[in-house]
Amino acid sequence: MAEKTIKQKKADIPDGKHTPVKLNVYGLDGKVAGEAELPAAFKADYRPDLIRRAVTAMEANARQPYGPRPKAGARHSVETWGKGRGVSRVQRLKGSSRAAQSPNNVGGRRAHPPKVDKDLGKKINRKELHRAKMAALHATSVLEIVRGRGHQFDEKLTVPVVVKDDFESIKSTKDAIESLSSIGVYADVERAKNGRKIRPGRGKMRGRRYRNPRGILVVVSEECDGGRSIRNLAGVEVATPRTLNASVLAPGGAPGRLTMITEAALVEIGRWAE
Numbered sequence: 050m051a052e053k054t055i056k057q058k059k060a061d062i063p064d065g066k067h068t069p070v071k072l073n074v075y076g077l078d079g080k081v082a083g084e085a086e087l088p089a090a091f092k093a094d095y096r097p098d099l100i101r102r103a104v105t106a107m108e109a110n111a112r113q114p115y116g117p118r119p120k121a122g123a124r125h126s127v128e129t130w131g132k133g134r135g136v137s138r139v140q141r142l143k144g145s146s147r148a149a150q151s152p153n154n155v156g157g158r159r160a161h162p163p164k165v166d167k168d169l170g171k172k173i174n175r176k177e178l179h180r181a182k183m184a185a186l187h188a189t190s191v192l193e194i195v196r197g198r199g200h201q202f203d204e205k206l207t208v209p210v211v212v213k214d215d216f217e218s219i220k221s222t223k224d225a226i227e228s229l230s231s232i233g234v235y236a237d238v239e240r241a242k243n244g245r246k247i248r249p250g251r252g253k254m255r256g257r258r259y260r261n262p263r264g265i266l267v268v269v270s271e272e273c274d275g276g277r278s279i280r281n282l283a284g285v286e287v288a289t290p291r292t293l294n295a296s297v298l299a300p301g302g303a304p305g306r307l308t309m310i311t312e313a314a315l316v317e318i319g320r321w322a323e
Contacts, residue, residue, distance in 0.1 A: 072207045074312060077215055079231030085211050085312065088319030091190045093183035100188075101302035103181030103295040106173040116165040122158030125149045181295040186318070188304035189266075200264075200307035201240050203233025209308040209315075210234060216311055217275040225279040229265075237264050237307055241284025263300040268293065270313035290317040 076082040127140035127150050139148045152160035188194045189209050202210075210232065219225050229235040241264035247253060248260050264284020269276045276287040288297055298306055310318070 072209070072211050074211045074213060075206075075232050076213050077219075077228045077231065079228075079233060082213055085315060087190060088315065089322035090183065090318055090320075091187050091209075092322075093180070093187045095187050095191070095194075095304075096180065096184040097188075097304055099177060099181045100185050100295055100299050100304050103173060103178050104299060104302040106171040107178075107294070107296045109169060109171040112169045114165045114167065114169065116163045117159065121162075122156065123150050178295065182293065182298065183321070185295045185298035185304050185306075186293070189298060189306060189308040191305070194305035195307055196305075198303055198305040198307075199240075200305075201236040202307060203236075206233055209310050211310055211312060211315055214270075214312050217269050217271075217273040217313075219275040219278050222278050222281065225275070226282070229279075232309075234265055234307065234309060238282050238284060240264065245283070263306065266297065266306050266308045268308060268310040268314045268318075270311060270317060275311075290314055293318075 070087055072085045072087055073081045074083040074085050125140075126143045128143050129138060129140055130136065132138055136146075137148070139151045139154060141147060142149050148154040149157060151157050192208055195208050212228075212232065216228065219228065226235065226238075229238065241262045244262040246260050248257055252258075262284055263286070264282075265286075267276065267279055267285060267287045269287065269289060271289055279285055280287045286297065298304070298308070300306065
């Protein structure tokens with residue numbers, strides 16, 4: 050039964066036949082300035098199951114242990130009346146009839162609070178993490194997967210979107226927005242900006258008031274002015290080839306993130322398959 054399920058899942062996976070061999074290289078004005086060959090690193094097997102497993106493990110390992118104070122809800126001077134008074138036998142404040150401290154009372158302690166020493170992490174093999182990263186990288190080069198993730202961009206673009214190294218020398222956010230608009234990917238920034246929603250539940254009281262959609266991933270060769278000028282736009286994330294992983298390439302375990310790469314960064318990623 051398990052083998053049948055695996056075969057069915059693989060049948061639904063795009064085989065990458067629509068992945069272009071040649072990629073257009075775009076200038077800051079949005080015009081095609083040349084061509085670049087798609088590196089072999091982008092041609093790994095597409096494994097959405099492995100991507101989700103890796104991202105889940107990475108997010109679990111990034112969680113911070115938490116728990117209440119050891120004496121939270123139990124800092125009362127209480128006593129038990131015992132039986133025979135026609136009331137519940139819970140702990141009550143001394144000199145008063147008000148119930149306190151017991152787990153079922155208002156202001157009382159929790160019965161089973163989260164423990165600080167609990168291990169929240171998940172184990173995953175190092176090779177699985179690498180294969181997940183390569184599979185997520187491959188998904189960024191398949192137009193159907195990128196479109197299926199909900200990104201908005203010009204239909205004529207080849208993915209990943211390769212730009213000239215001049216992009217790394219942009220000084221201001223205004224110039225960066227003009228370049229994104231000329232290339233044809235700024236619509237995805239607007240999608241992320243308009244998709245900002247107030248988080249439901251208690252999270253909005255704890256410094257996580259808004260949920261922001263993930264947008265363009267911009268990969269530069271190193272820390273530069275171009276990356277700093279664009280990183281404050283809605284949904285945009287800036288990375289280098291050294292910081293790429295499955296969680297960055299496929300946020301939430303959903304592969305196919307719209308990725309824009311400079312020529313120098315593309316050459317460095319191409320060395321992964323050597």
